[in-house]
Amino acid sequence: MNMRYRTAAVALVCLLAFTACTAVPTKPPGLATITAAFDMGAGGAGFASTIYAQEVNTGKTFHTFMSAGSHGQVVLPTSPPVTFTVEAPGTYIFYAVLINEDSYHFGATGCKSSVACASNELVALDVVPGGSYEVYIADQSALIPPTGVPVVVPWHK
Numbered sequence: 001m002n003m004r005y006r007t008a009a010v011a012l013v014c015l016l017a018f019t020a021c022t023a024v025p026t027k028p029p030g031l032a033t034i035t036a037a038f039d040m041g042a043g044g045a046g047f048a049s050t051i052y053a054q055e056v057n058t059g060k061t062f063h064t065f066m067s068a069g070s071h072g073q074v075v076l077p078t079s080p081p082v083t084f085t086v087e088a089p090g091t092y093i094f095y096a097v098l099i100n101e102d103s104y105h106f107g108a109t110g111c112k113s114s115v116a117c118a119s120n121e122l123v124a125l126d127v128v129p130g131g132s133y134e135v136y137i138a139d140q141s142a143l144i145p146p147t148g149v150p151v152v153v154p155w156h157k
Helices: 003-022
Strands: 030-038 049-055 061-066 082-088 090-098 105-107 125-127 132-137
Touching: 030 049, 030 061, 030 090, 049 082, 061 082, 082 090, 090 132, 125 132
Parallel strands: 030 132
Antiparallel strands: 030 082, 049 061, 049 090, 090 105, 090 125
């Protein structure tokens, strides 16, 4: 092999090796743990629902299923809180939609169930990787956003 080509080949190998060693690896997003309690008025969820966490800037949406607890005159425990993960860091709002009737929805506004709230704005929560957060969803007057898009309904931190 001619010296000129050999030098070029060595230079190319060195450049590729240097680039591979100095490339910044893409770090996958971290996760935060959310424990959501859904209260329809009797301390739990009487119907099955989907619990949502939606990142306010990107609209990225995470959800989990909550099975039905007791309602009527059945003496059973109410639905326990559900735990799921979301990507972190991020700023999320939280809400629930009933499985059997999606026009019934509830948001995490900071208000307790069956109480006239001063505001129906959703409360956003900043989450960090490795963090654990508890969320209480109970306000039926809260407006909820369409999933998968940045949040445009009223919210605050």
